[in-house]
Amino acid sequence: MKTPALRSFSLVTSLAVAAGVMFALPQTAAAQSGDFPSRPIKLMVATAPGGSADATARMIADGLSQAWGQPVVVENRTGANGMIAAQALVKAPADGYTIYMSLSSIVQNLLLQPTPGYRMEELTPVSMVAILPIALAAPVQLPASSLAELIALAKQKPGSISYGSYGVGSGAHIIGVALNKKAGVDMTHIPYKGETDSFSDMVNGRVSTAWGSVGFYANQLAGGKVKLLAVASPHRLKAFPNVPTLGEAGYAEANLAGFTGLFLPAGTPPAIVSKYSQAVAKVLAAPDVQAKVVSFGWEPMTNTPEAFKKQLDDEMQKWSTVIRENNIKLQ
Structure with missing residues (x-):
């Protein structure tokens, strides 16, 4: 049986340990954050x-x-x-x-x-x-030098204009669908495995236009086979000041x-x-x-x-x- 003195000592010790744990927890967490990183x-x-x-x-x-x-x-x-x-x-x-x-x-x-x-x-x-701005590109031989002209062409010849993307459900596909709805046209979606495949078919006339990264198409412009009609971007790009955003062209819903x-x-x-x-x-x-x-x-x-x-x-x-x-x- 514990004496009163021993019980008092045990109580004090327990409280001290508990207090130590309480103070140690935030200090340990702070130390872990402060020491970060300590390994690869x-x-x-x-x-x-x-x-x-x-x-x-x-x-x-x-x-x-x-x-x-x-x-x-x-x-x-x-x-x-x-x-x-x-x-x-x-x-x-x-x-x-x-x-x-x-x-x-x-x-x-x-x-x-x-x-x-x-x-x-x-x-x-x-x-x-x-x-990551997304560009709408077209072959130089397409009789449309702006997005407005492309939309007009799609309305004049329903079903004649198509667009390539880098897959069903990709950003390019979704942007193309949004543009179709807002512009009241029906450009046909052609999914590809990547930008290279759609570019090849576009310059060879198997698809009318294609969406792809600005970086990819910037590298293709030097070849003189494509032109940019618009970009999905919050603002015009410094490298292409004459290419409007979809928002500027009146298609804010597609400017993704x-x-x-x-x-x-x-x-x-x-x-x-x-x-x-x-x-x-x-x-x-x-x-x-x-x-x-x-x-x-x-x-x-x-x-x-x-x-x-x-x-x-x-x-x-x-x-x-x-x-x-x-x-x-x-x-």
């Missing part, structure tokens, strides 16, 4: 090595490695339009050591796929990386540019999310990085996690409206 980081990208997204991810990885003194290793998790990488992210520990640079398919998959394998609530937005951005798993400590956001902004502000990203036909852009979250909400609303109103399905 994995940066996933859902495209194959050698493309624009892969190259951008590697520049970000190099910049973070230099800033933080820890290796940032790029992992190409390709397949299923980015769903494999997104699924891997939401299953990763929320400790900042796994991050994903996604294309705008991260939004489109949620709207088109019956079981994408992730929810937006399972992701923590970190920062935008770039806007793509984007790429960084995500961490939900539940990642805010201090780590902020550390990433600030560091990525510094990396992308470097003149050589800016120049390289612009050479891909992209528009470098970073923002805060809060601003990126709001932008994602807006993107979900815009893409959802077009998909729902036009009953776009993958099959």
